[in-house]
Amino acid sequence: MSERIRRFLEQQRPPTPCLVVDLEIIRQNYCNLREHLPLAQVFYAVKANPAADVVRMLASEGSSFDTASLPEIDLCLANGASAENISFGNTIKKERDIADAFGRGVRLFAIDSQEELHKIQRAAPGSRVYCRILVENTGAQWPLSRKFGCAVDMAADLLCEAQTLGLDPYGVSFHVGSQQTDLDQWDVALAKVAMLFSDLQDRGIELKAVNLGGGFPAHYQEDVEALPSYANAVMHAVTKHFGNRIPALMIEPGRSLVGDSGILQSEVVLVSRKAYDDERRWVFLDVGRFNGLAETMDEAIRYRLTTSRDGEETAPVILAGPTCDSVDILYDQANYCLPVTLQAGDKVEIHSTGAYTASYASINFNGFEPLKQYCI
Amino acid sequence: MSERIRRFLEQQRPPTPCLVVDLEIIRQNYCNLREHLPLAQVFYAVKANPAADVVRMLASEGSSFDTASLPEIDLCLANGASAENISFGNTIKKERDIADAFGRGVRLFAIDSQEELHKIQRAAPGSRVYCRILVENTGAQWPLSRKFGCAVDMAADLLCEAQTLGLDPYGVSFHVGSQQTDLDQWDVALAKVAMLFSDLQDRGIELKAVNLGGGFPAHYQEDVEALPSYANAVMHAVTKHFGNRIPALMIEPGRSLVGDSGILQSEVVLVSRKAYDDERRWVFLDVGRFNGLAETMDEAIRYRLTTSRDGEETAPVILAGPTCDSVDILYDQANYCLPVTLQAGDKVEIHSTGAYTASYASINFNGFEPLKQYCI
Numbered sequence: 001m002s003e004r005i006r007r008f009l010e011q012q013r014p015p016t017p018c019l020v021v022d023l024e025i026i027r028q029n030y031c032n033l034r035e036h037l038p039l040a041q042v043f044y045a046v047k048a049n050p051a052a053d054v055v056r057m058l059a060s061e062g063s064s065f066d067t068a069s070l071p072e073i074d075l076c077l078a079n080g081a082s083a084e085n086i087s088f089g090n091t092i093k094k095e096r097d098i099a100d101a102f103g104r105g106v107r108l109f110a111i112d113s114q115e116e117l118h119k120i121q122r123a124a125p126g127s128r129v130y131c132r133i134l135v136e137n138t139g140a141q142w143p144l145s146r147k148f149g150c151a152v153d154m155a156a157d158l159l160c161e162a163q164t165l166g167l168d169p170y171g172v173s174f175h176v177g178s179q180q181t182d183l184d185q186w187d188v189a190l191a192k193v194a195m196l197f198s199d200l201q202d203r204g205i206e207l208k209a210v211n212l213g214g215g216f217p218a219h220y221q222e223d224v225e226a227l228p229s230y231a232n233a234v235m236h237a238v239t240k241h242f243g244n245r246i247p248a249l250m251i252e253p254g255r256s257l258v259g260d261s262g263i264l265q266s267e268v269v270l271v272s273r274k275a276y277d278d279e280r281r282w283v284f285l286d287v288g289r290f291n292g293l294a295e296t297m298d299e300a301i302r303y304r305l306t307t308s309r310d311g312e313e314t315a316p317v318i319l320a321g322p323t324c325d326s327v328d329i330l331y332d333q334a335n336y337c338l339p340v341t342l343q344a345g346d347k348v349e350i351h352s353t354g355a356y357t358a359s360y361a362s363i364n365f366n367g368f369e370p371l372k373q374y375c376i
Numbered sequence: 377m378s379e380r381i382r383r384f385l386e387q388q389r390p391p392t393p394c395l396v397v398d399l400e401i402i403r404q405n406y407c408n409l410r411e412h413l414p415l416a417q418v419f420y421a422v423k424a425n426p427a428a429d430v431v432r433m434l435a436s437e438g439s440s441f442d443t444a445s446l447p448e449i450d451l452c453l454a455n456g457a458s459a460e461n462i463s464f465g466n467t468i469k470k471e472r473d474i475a476d477a478f479g480r481g482v483r484l485f486a487i488d489s490q491e492e493l494h495k496i497q498r499a500a501p502g503s504r505v506y507c508r509i510l511v512e513n514t515g516a517q518w519p520l521s522r523k524f525g526c527a528v529d530m531a532a533d534l535l536c537e538a539q540t541l542g543l544d545p546y547g548v549s550f551h552v553g554s555q556q557t558d559l560d561q562w563d564v565a566l567a568k569v570a571m572l573f574s575d576l577q578d579r580g581i582e583l584k585a586v587n588l589g590g591g592f593p594a595h596y597q598e599d600v601e602a603l604p605s606y607a608n609a610v611m612h613a614v615t616k617h618f619g620n621r622i623p624a625l626m627i628e629p630g631r632s633l634v635g636d637s638g639i640l641q642s643e644v645v646l647v648s649r650k651a652y653d654d655e656r657r658w659v660f661l662d663v664g665r666f667n668g669l670a671e672t673m674d675e676a677i678r679y680r681l682t683t684s685r686d687g688e689e690t691a692p693v694i695l696a697g698p699t700c701d702s703v704d705i706l707y708d709q710a711n712y713c714l715p716v717t718l719q720a721g722d723k724v725e726i727h728s729t730g731a732y733t734a735s736y737a738s739i740n741f742n743g744f745e746p747l748k749q750y751c752i
Contacts, residue, residue, distance in 0.1 A: 047700055047742045068700040071743035090700050090742075092646050092660045095720065113648030115720060134650060145702040147658070151651035270468050272489030274510060275527035282523070284468045290736070297673075297703070324423055324444040324466050326521040327673070344471065344491060360666070363739045363746040366423045366466075367447035370739040 048254030140177020171209030218259025262354025288321010424630025516553025594635025638730025664697010
């Protein structure tokens with residue numbers, strides 16, 4: 001926990017559950033990324049943490065923004081971003097939202113289908129488009145499905161058609177999966193991208209950019225490689241496949257920029273057993289899957305925990321949230337251990353919760369308020 | 377779709393996605409339940425749909441309320457319920473919330489552990505407590521986990537201790553699982569409950585009530601038995617196990633009261649294929665798992681769909697939501713078929729969405745607004 005967050009929690013004693021985000025950590029992460037990947041234009045994936053304070057700070061540092069919806073575009077514009085630094089990165093957009101984004105000056109749009117291409121031709125004539133291709137997500141802790149991206153041969157045709165339609169066939173994007181732990185995945189994906197570039201060159205089209213997507217990790221239960229290893233792997237793959245004709249590079253970090261900046265402080269509501277011979281205790285927190293910890297679904301993201309009783313003897317627990325929904329269980333299979341003396345009222349801190357937490361929270365499930373977030 | 381909802385959608389043309397709830401259907405469902413289970417006091421499970429209009433109408437009909445949190449208690453009190461008709465049914469409660477509920481006049485609390493019992497002794501002295509026991513959930517489409525309830529022998533001890541602590545050991549509750557399709561499950565559970573009653577009688581304690589929980593279904597893709605079948609099964613089991621000494625009966629309907637009252641209208645955002653040889657189309661709606669359809673998780677709840685092109689030839693689809701999150705897929709394995717002519721801008725209605733939809737919606741995920749609800 002950063003000294004700034006520790007001081008905030010001690011001095012302010014906000015009601016739990018609450019998320020405290022240290023903006024200085026995000027700033028530092030952004031600067032590190034710029035330093036280690038100087039060729040890449042950083043498009044912060046706003047969906048990871050859409051707090052106005054986060055967007056404003058990153059805009060002041062010169063970041064660009066990857067947005068998923070018109071409200072995210074307006075959020076960025078209201079907090080210091082200029083339209084030319086905004087990418088409308090969702091491949092699924094209503095045509096009127098495309099028109100409204102175009103009206104606000106946005107000129108960069110993601111596609112992965114012909115219908116979407118035609119919408120952009122009609123609603124955002126002359127804009128840059130990049131086509132997302134499907135790649136493997138082996139090694140990702142939060143793997144993506146086939147929902148986004150299309151086959152490479154379809155992508156080639158779409159980019160050709162973009163040119164015919166008076167759009168600018170700007171480039172190609174891919175996403176190796178969120179919290180990707182296998183550094184070779186960028187090499188595999190970039191091999192596909194480079195072939196697509198040369199295929200299109202044969203068809204008379206010079207693509208200009210590669211959007212490397214996201215995938216860099218935050219620090220959850222398992223140790224992860226540090227940023228320089230990721231940056232080296234990416235640049236090695238870029239150089240291997242593009243030689244000295246390196247295209248414009250875009251990168252869309254979300255989790256890796258903001259994940260480690262946040263501490264979620266919660267309180268133990270109950271410690272109990274279901275039967276006299278139960279080997280494990282149930283520990284119920286005042287935060288669960290519906291008010292902030294959605295990514296514990298299927299126990300995919302395993303956060304680091306600390307408690308006010310650390311150092312004492314520990315034993316295995318099942319961790320669950322406070323709602324009456326029985327799927328509101330955080331960790332059952334993941335073998336978490338917590339101090340045997342833990343009891344109702346004790347504080348538990350959940351680390352690296354700066355990404356994909358507060359914005360995911362249910363508006364009103366079981367009457368529990370959405371997770372409150374403080375940016376300091 | 378009810379005539380009232382059809383007229384509302386045609387005349388008001390609200391922006392999609394939106395949920396329209398017909399209060400008259402809920403009123404009718406409530407009256408049916410009272411008619412077929414006249415011995416049971418109905419505690420509406422507020423979490424199913426916490427709209428103020430729903431609570432107000434049910435309060436005016438004389439319903440009692442099962443609540444999961446202090447905000448839900450306040451919602452009920454603000455909309456016509458009196459404190460003596462409110463049960464604080466969550467077995468996981470902060471002690472200060474128990475105290476606040478007690479301060480507002482609530483005198484009926486659920487427990488399933490000794491720690492919770494002691495909290496109630498301290499914060500709500502003299503109150504009625506009922507103990508939730510673990511039962512099988514075989515046959516439930518939304519089965520509950522072991523999160524709530526305790527073993528029967530532990531329940532007996534807790535209810536004895538309640539008496540010692542000056543509390544009123546009021547009764548026993550169980551829950552056979554949500555959207556339960558096996559009518560025998562109430563018989564299995566009530567056999568356990570009756571044994572607990574007689575065990576406690578031997579120990580000098582006369583329990584007064586059985587809380588039958590929820591479990592009655594809404595009408596999703598599969599046909600379900602009508603209410604009279606459920607009511608008969610329950611009363612048959614009660615009579616079988618309690619003879620002519622029938623305890624006070626509580627029932628906590630949520631889904632079965634409000635589920636069928638709602639129509640969620642959405643719009644097709646995109647229809648596409650990922651590759652030229654894809655056999656199935658992807659149909660992306662403007663509503664998904666994060667703005668209303670959380671119960672499509674693992675494709676558990678399979679809603680009925682209608683479209684503006686029904687009657688035309690259909691073909692299989694994968695149905696997905698509008699966010700950039702790749703888990704935002706509604707149905708992949710469930711083999712939904714939709715008209716081959718379906719295209720962006722077309723309306724799709726999702727039926728029986730009155731329960732566990734709007735309140736589950738994320739506050740701000742990907743910038744998408746929570747689902748808007750109209751009660752008519």
